[in-house]
Amino acid sequence: MSTIATLLRDRRYLAFWAGQVTSVIGNSIGLVALPALILPARGPQAFGVILAAEAAASVLLLLAGGVIADRYSRSLVMAVSDVVRVVGVLGLIAFGARGPLWLPIVAGCLLGIGGALYEPAHRAALPQLVGPELRQQANALDSSTKRIGAAVGALIGAGLVTLLSARGALVVDVATFAVSLATLLWLKLPRVAETEAGKGMGAMLGEARDGIREVRRRPWALVIMLQGTVQVFFLFAPNYTLVPIVSQERFGPAAYGWLSASASVGMVLGSALAGRVRTRRAGVWAMNALLPCALLPLCLAVPVPLWAWCVAEVLAWAGIGVFVVLWFTALQTEFPAEVQGRVFALESIGNFALQPIAIAVAPLLALTVGLPVFALVAVVVLLATTYGVFAVRGVAALRSPADDGVDLAAVR
Template identity: 55%
Template sequence: MRDLFRSRRYLAFWLGQVTSTVGNQLTVVVLAALVVPDRGPGTFGLVLAVESAVMGVLLLAGGVVADRYSRSFVMALADILRLAGIVGFFFFASQGPLALLLAAAAMTGAGAALYEPAHRAALTQVVPEDLRQQAYALDVSTKRIGSMAGALLAGVMLAGISPPKTLLVDVATFVVSLVTLVWLRLPPVRAAAGAVAGSRADEPGADEPGGLRGMLAEAREGLVEVRRRPWVSVLMLQGTVQVFFLFAPNYILVPLVSQARYGISAFGWVSAATLAGSVIGSLLGGRVSSGRPGLWAMNALAPCVLTPVCLAVDVPFWMFCAAGAAGSAGVGCFMVLWYSSLQKEFPEQVQGRVFALEGLASFGLQPIALAVTPLLVRFVGVAPFAALAAVVLLLSTYGALAVPGTAQFATRTRTADKSPESVESIVRS
């Protein structure tokens, strides 16, 4: 970590994005305080649904844009869109036309769709290859801490000042992020590749048409790159499955069960344990050095089965908290190894689209999973659903290891049309 923070470019990138994370979580809390009292919880849910839907629809397009243009510029544009959405919340969250409030939500969703792929892919331009695993570890852990800090800050500020004034703090965080991104000025990855390898007609996207046709062609190129690596496709599918049997149940069932069994304050302690586990797991993931990082990652996911077990069986409160911490630590470790392996596996010119596809596969169906989970629980009961979730988690986790490349998180035989940098890294390995 000391080596990372010696880099002024990385330090600026990290500080700007951590500040933005704090502001994003603060807005989630403040938005509820603005919308619910005057418009009701149904409108608040609609706002979140519009934001999530727009992000899901535009996420792959965001990956195309991140690979086509400067990633720091794309992130800055995303910040401007989200800033416009925050201003819309400021004026229309409590009063005014509902359409304008939903338009503000759509702006923040579009900004997130641009930001996420560009942010993941930009790390490869900011950090040298030997430090990228540690950079992803720090990114994952500090996002967790930043989100918690934003929620706590919102709670403290809402106790003393009005929600609209609290929302202005998020505006200030976007200004900090924009300043750091303008200072970074990352070159477009194709221009950077051309400067190293020389302009070549056979480079991916070199002769792509412009406009919508060109964007669709580049999106297909990203899909082809993923499909040529079955282990990546399988793990993205695994993420989709586990959204329904891990993330959605955690969002819905853990708060309900913990409060029903252990009291109204129990979920706060469970959340704190989960946060601590995530931070520890992601930092440990940055220290894993193995030729089989995929095996480490799958073993790290295995403790996630403990939370469904604790949902199905009445256990002591400390055990419920420990299960949440262990599972969250495993997810944090997995994410670090997964993201850093994707960065090594794919040419830099397509990483924006790859990270967009990963996000779409892992969380694109999350709104549906959140809606379906309560219905399934009402139909079959908490204990049977939790038992089914535990079985599916174990099967999907260790079943993926049967696909060649999963244990190594790498394709042993790469195709010949990779970028020169990727070919050189394969030869070195």
């Protein structure tokens, strides 16, 4: 029997997986519907403020979300997250296009708060449902099907906005939360904390410090989190901003759709491949998989044909898919269950804290120094951070052994 069939035969895992894929589809519907609702009524500046409020609330509260995920039942925390986000979406339906601007800003903050609760609990919940022998395959299935779900949700969202309205599409988004909520309430995962949590802000801050301490005790994990921060700031966030601009200038508005679809295909293929990887050097696989990402800034700087750019997107995002599955599996395996919420919160902070700044400054920076110089810097940063982390023991295996025995020449 295949691994996927084995996973899906488990009713508890199946409920968790189906509920969360449905939620991803709903989120993608919302991403398409939100600009269609707000931009015509309030303009791009207000739309940007609402998105910034959501992002700021999420980043600022992620570590608190990790603490909460480690204190209480993770399925319950995710259910509360769904309720908070439903209230946020209902607020956008009611006030996104009319009324004082502060009302949709508050709704955006609620979406961010819900996301801060959801992300750490979701990643930390999976090991409670899947044993170590199937964890990597479960992460691969989760990553690939969510990417497919996001693409399907975007298509559904576009159709709903056209056939109904932006508000009608957001109502469907709310309905998907109901599916997720039902599965989470049925699961009733037990809390993992062995002792009663202290009360008050001081106790929560102490638990946050404990989570940071757990990461610092594993330098291989800390350095890869820092690697993610640097690469997001210098490579992935700027690429996210510049690809639609450059592709439209070269090939017209339809090009970005082809490039986005290629990235989705690559992520699905890479995630599926990662589920089959059997190696004691998961870190070597993960870092080498990131190498094709160097093609992304080069495609911005060099006028390659659209088909070649699409191939580069497939290769790069396939590598990212491999990295994500191996990395998440390593964190779920290495860290004790009772701190994983905080660990995944810190991982998300590393990836997202500086992303809004990078998105804002990337076009200005590229315009100032020129795309060729920008691309060269991005490639150098990618290569240096991808292979520089092997100087830290444990990176090659994505674990904390007594002696890695890393042969850096062989790694390169």
